[in-house]
Amino acid sequence: MSKGMGPIPDGFDADGMLLLIGGRRADHLVAEAGDTPLFVYDACMIADRIGRFRKAFSGINLHYAIKANSYAPLLRGMSKHVDGLDVASAGEMAMAIAAGCEPSDISFAGPGKRDDELVAAIDAGVTLNVESEGEAARALAIGRARGRRPRLAVRVNPDFEIKGSGMRMGGGARPFGVDAERVPSLVRELIVADAEFRGFHIFAGSQALSADALIEAQAATIALAARLAEAAGAPPPMVNLGGGFGIPYVSGDVPLNVEQVGTALHDALAARPKILAASGFAIELGRWLVGEAGVYLTRIVDRKISFGKTFLVTDGGMHHQLAASGNFGQVVRRNFPVAIASRFGAAPEEEVSIVGCLCTPLDRLADDVMMPAASVGDLVALFLAGAYGRSASPEAFLGHPAPRELLVGNM
Ligand SMILES: Cc1ncc(COP(=O)(O)O)c(C=O)c1O
Incomplete structure (x- = not known):
């Protein structure tokens, strides 16, 4: 029996049988980029998302977590429209600065920051979300040695998580942040050491689709920030409430x-x-801003039958779009939305499995889905590819070429 798939996001039309992305035909985009596999990101969809956030959350700063997608043209557009970029390595920090973001609008979270990363952040004036007492001590020592006042926020390991979130990042033993009860004394130490105390970073989970769960988590986050500030005797200039908006x-x-x-x-x-x-x-x-705006286009290079089952074999795969293969934190593999981009809107006729070109059974892009009849040369579109596609996939695995990328439209 054929299996379902996720919904194709709104905003994708067809010109005849050809999928349009940002108003441009998929085949023309491939010709412009030179070949498949190709990620296409629709800048207008991202701008719409930012506008929707601004309307719903007036007065709240919007930060973009660049781990979701750090394609340079996209990042340049993003840095013009958001209030800050969140980075998770010195490499991402360099990309954020190159995209035109002021270092004072960058925050750097992530366990395991090396000394050279702390040096780069402190020298640039980037806010470090410190993840442990040890990291805080290293940052203070580096600040002293370099005659600079480090800008430090404390990442808190909250005593709760966002219920039902796809990725839990609080509510128990975690490598992220400092356990809530030890935060006040750390804040006092930072202040005594004359660091610039920037506030709290409280990230309790990711990929939540329940408004009620997010509302509950945000209320708990505000209450926790207040409790910690009272205990430390230090009002936080900024409280980063985390995110977790799912798609x-x-x-x-x-x-x-x-x-x-x-x-x-x-x-x-x-x-x-x-x-x-x-x-x-x-x-x-991250993903709520860019995930639905991205499409991964691949080409069918083989069509074959095994034990009665039809396989469409593409030139793409999990080395570019790991999440769609079900290997990026999912417990059960389920189909992301997929379509034959060169027969978009045609009636489904046959049940197929769409696989990538990697020699591993993990490389499945869609399982037992109903599609219009497609042949070698047809383009396949995998939706939901704007976040954690290229940035979160094992590109070097098996030595295939890197994907191409295009941003269409303006932000
Ligand atoms: C600290 C932090 N910020 C932001 C994000 C982005 O999450 P998402 O793309 O789900 O919005 C993550 C994801 O794991 C994260 O760990």
């Missing part, structure tokens, strides 16, 4: 009602404890 990937997923989250956050902040009265607040998002 529908697989059958049965429903889009997140961000407007509901925005209204609740507005109310929660209006009633916030006094110690946070002068604090700024930020939300940091």
Whole structure:
């Protein structure tokens, strides 16, 4: 029996049988880029998302977590429209600066920062979200040695998680952040050592589709930030409330009602404890901003039958789009939305499995899905490829060429 797949995001039309991305035909985009496999990102869809956030969350800073997609043209557009970029390595920090982001608008989170990364961040004036007492001590020592005052926020390992989130990053033993009860004493130490205390970074999970779960987590985050600030005797200049806004990937997923989250956050902040009265607040998002705006285009290079099952073998695969293969943290592999881009809108006629070109059974892009009849040369579109595609895939595995990338439209 054929299996379902996630919903194709709104905003993708066809010209005849050809999928349009940002108003451009898929085959023309491939010709412009030179070949498949190709990631195409629609800048207008990203701009719409930013606009939707601004409307729902007025007064809240928007940060983009560049781990989701650090393609340079996309990052340049992003840095013009968001309030900050969040990076997770000195390499990402360099990309953020090259994209035109002011170092003072960059925050750097992530366990295992090396000394040379701390030096680069402190020299540039980037805010370090310190992940442990040990990392804080190294940052202070480096600041002293270089005659610079480090800008330090404390990443808190919260005592809760976002319920139902795809990736849990709080609520127990974690390599991320400092356990909440030890945060106040660390903040006092930072202040005594004359670091510039920037506030708290509290990231409790990712890929949440339930507005209620996010509302609950944000309320808990505000309460936790207030408790920590009271105990430390230090109001935080900034509270990064984390993010976690999810997008529908697989059958049965429903889009997140961000407007509901925005209204609740507005109310929660209006009633916030006094110690946070002068604090700024930020939300940091990756996939919700860019995920649905990206399409991964591959070409069918073989069509074969094995034990009665039809396989469409493409020139792409999990080395570029790991998440679609079900190997990026998923417990059960389920189909992301997929289509034959050169027969878009044609009636489904046959059940096929679409696989990549890697010599591993892990490289499945769609399992037992109904598609229009497709042949060698046809283009396959994998949707939901704007986040954690190229940036989160094992590109070097098996030595195939890197994918091409294109940003269409303007931000
Ligand atoms: C600290 C931090 N910020 C932001 C993100 C981005 O999450 P998402 O792309 O789900 O919005 C992550 C993802 O793991 C993260 O760990």
